[in-house]
Amino acid sequence: MLGRSEKSRYLASARAYKEIQDRFNAAMAGGTGLEDVRDDVWDLQMKLVMELARDAPSTAVAGPLQSAARLSFQIECSTGVDWVRATTSGLAFATACASAEAFFGRRGESMPRDLLGEMRGVAMLAAYAGHRCGAPLVGVMVAEAITSLSLGDRMVARELTATVEDEGPEALQQLLDALVRQPDVSFRQTRRAAKRAKESGLGMPEIMQQTFERDWLAREAPAGRQGLVTSPFAVASVRAAASSGRTLVYLAPGPRSGAALRINPPDAQREMCESVELPGLDIDAVRGQVHRIREAYAGAQSGSIGRKALARVIRSVLDGVASAFWEPMLSGWPDLRDARIALVPLGHSALLPLYASPLSPVDGTPACGLLDVTVVPSGRALFLASTWPLPAGKDAFVAADPWYGAGEIPRTVPEAREVAAAHGVEPRLSREPGETVPGDRARTGGDPLRTFRGAGAGTGPGGSGGVPEDIVRRMSEASLIHLACHGDLQSDEPLTSSLLLDDRLPLSSLLERDLRPGATVVLSACELGSIAGDLPDEQLGFPAALLAMGARSVIGALWPVPDEDETVDLMVDTHRALSHTSATLALGQAIRRSHELGVPASVWASFTHFGA
Numbered sequence: 001m002l003g004r005s006e007k008s009r010y011l012a013s014a015r016a017y018k019e020i021q022d023r024f025n026a027a028m029a030g031g032t033g034l035e036d037v038r039d040d041v042w043d044l045q046m047k048l049v050m051e052l053a054r055d056a057p058s059t060a061v062a063g064p065l066q067s068a069a070r071l072s073f074q075i076e077c078s079t080g081v082d083w084v085r086a087t088t089s090g091l092a093f094a095t096a097c098a099s100a101e102a103f104f105g106r107r108g109e110s111m112p113r114d115l116l117g118e119m120r121g122v123a124m125l126a127a128y129a130g131h132r133c134g135a136p137l138v139g140v141m142v143a144e145a146i147t148s149l150s151l152g153d154r155m156v157a158r159e160l161t162a163t164v165e166d167e168g169p170e171a172l173q174q175l176l177d178a179l180v181r182q183p184d185v186s187f188r189q190t191r192r193a194a195k196r197a198k199e200s201g202l203g204m205p206e207i208m209q210q211t212f213e214r215d216w217l218a219r220e221a222p223a224g225r226q227g228l229v230t231s232p233f234a235v236a237s238v239r240a241a242a243s244s245g246r247t248l249v250y251l252a253p254g255p256r257s258g259a260a261l262r263i264n265p266p267d268a269q270r271e272m273c274e275s276v277e278l279p280g281l282d283i284d285a286v287r288g289q290v291h292r293i294r295e296a297y298a299g300a301q302s303g304s305i306g307r308k309a310l311a312r313v314i315r316s317v318l319d320g321v322a323s324a325f326w327e328p329m330l331s332g333w334p335d336l337r338d339a340r341i342a343l344v345p346l347g348h349s350a351l352l353p354l355y356a357s358p359l360s361p362v363d364g365t366p367a368c369g370l371l372d373v374t375v376v377p378s379g380r381a382l383f384l385a386s387t388w389p390l391p392a393g394k395d396a397f398v399a400a401d402p403w404y405g406a407g408e409i410p411r412t413v414p415e416a417r418e419v420a421a422a423h424g425v426e427p428r429l430s431r432e433p434g435e436t437v438p439g440d441r442a443r444t445g446g447d448p449l450r451t452f453r454g455a456g457a458g459t460g461p462g463g464s465g466g467v468p469e470d471i472v473r474r475m476s477e478a479s480l481i482h483l484a485c486h487g488d489l490q491s492d493e494p495l496t497s498s499l500l501l502d503d504r505l506p507l508s509s510l511l512e513r514d515l516r517p518g519a520t521v522v523l524s525a526c527e528l529g530s531i532a533g534d535l536p537d538e539q540l541g542f543p544a545a546l547l548a549m550g551a552r553s554v555i556g557a558l559w560p561v562p563d564e565d566e567t568v569d570l571m572v573d574t575h576r577a578l579s580h581t582s583a584t585l586a587l588g589q590a591i592r593r594s595h596e597l598g599v600p601a602s603v604w605a606s607f608t609h610f611g612a
Helices: 004-030 034-054 062-079 083-106 113-132 136-147 149-167 169-181 204-214 236-244 283-302 307-332 334-338 347-351 379-387 412-422 469-477 542-548 565-577 583-596
Strands: 247-253 258-263 273-278 340-345 372-375 396-400 480-484 486-488 498-501 503-506 519-524 551-557 607-611
Touching (some): 004 062, 034 083, 062 083, 083 113, 083 136, 113 347, 136 236, 236 258, 236 340, 236 379, 247 283, 258 307, 307 334, 379 607, 396 412, 396 469, 412 480, 480 565, 542 607, 551 583
Parallel strands (some): 247 340, 340 372, 396 480
Antiparallel strands (some): 247 258, 486 498, 551 607
16 A cells, blocks of 8 residues: 555646646547647656656556556657657656566556556567667567566566565575576475464565565576576576577567567677568568468368368468568578577567468478577576576376367377377376267367367366366476377466366466476467467466476467377477477477478468477
């Protein structure tokens, strides 16, 4: 709660903003007066920024600053008159968001849904504004600051809070020291003495403040190894490039064109941050391509279009991505053909097949078959993933469920058996094809897809009741995980998106657990490499969550996966290659082989590698 003086400051700032907002609405309706509004909201924004800087712990002006910065940013981006102002307003908005996140975090609450939507839109456009004003690094910083809020600092804060409340400050100090010395230490390894500390009455804000002031997590580890750098003061993208050796490329769709913003590793002998224009990557073009994919798969599920028509649509989208992204980017930066690349797509661009699209429509060979490329939700996610060491040996866990009430997908079982055989283990099969459980009913017509939506499931979302604990336990112990089953992507509530193995295994339940540090996870299920479509949030999908839980690599599909022999071959080829190369190169080789064999793009184009 705000004190009396803070409440007074908040009300005064809110009234000042409300008066400007009313004038803006009138100007938009009448077509005059916008220039005065533009200057006044800029002045209010800068005044509130100074107040927040002068009294940083206070959140009294964070809300009005957020509103003023958003309006200023909206005006500047729509007019395109002053991109420096637009970029500055983006920075002000990010600052206000960080303050608001701290406020909601102290109350144990999540950021309001409508606010998250605004944040994502600003993150994408702020990166583009930074490019236009000649300060791309500022655009990258704003994008990182906003996209990391949902699962970045919030996740770390939650883990540290649990440690403090359960075991006290001494345990927290030991944990942080261990994290600096050994990047593979689990966040939960020090939580065994769970009830000791609740009696201490410690307050998290003070502990967190002391922790980050001392910057425990941002120190260099002995022998040149870096610890988990999760301090909010760290520049995530630069650290990610240094730790991974990859060149980060942020994709920022803009109002009339887009931009690629490049962060170079320290040994690249180039400027730290560069940018190039992408004329065909404007927001409407990106959304149009995503809509084409969704409509095509909806038609395939309903039976209104056939397999060949679906493949033609996907091939057309791949060529469109090549023309809008790969060709202009590599024309501006031809040296990237020999670099290790990490793509950071912002907004709806995260739903495009960037990994498997060709470098040129003429050649047609998927980019992942020619380059060492990966996709990451954010610079911070790449940093965390590259920090985890590769586990010694391969302790594989392979599981499949061919049914779970959403229509039979029988090829998941032979896929699991072949993948398991490649690693010398036995698969865990929920049931055999054709072996139903009470309430299941088959889906008829069309090629089966490994998706839950629109399947008329008999078992229903609740399943037989309860998270499949045996599967979760075995996942946490394995260094290599392969799951072949139905996937259920929930656009409106991303944390309820689920794997369907024995029962529903939602993302929210997985986030309560740890994976073995450095693990590789393969999701041979529909759409679970994607993000929420209605409110794109790269930080609330399976890839970002699994990376935050300790995975180094995650393989998943952006769209529905056909349950066909070619899908089985793609997955088995990937696992065979994993014995002698990295996960991203293994998947890239398997996709290239499928392409060369003439396998339809609808089978392989949606699969993407996420992580280091």
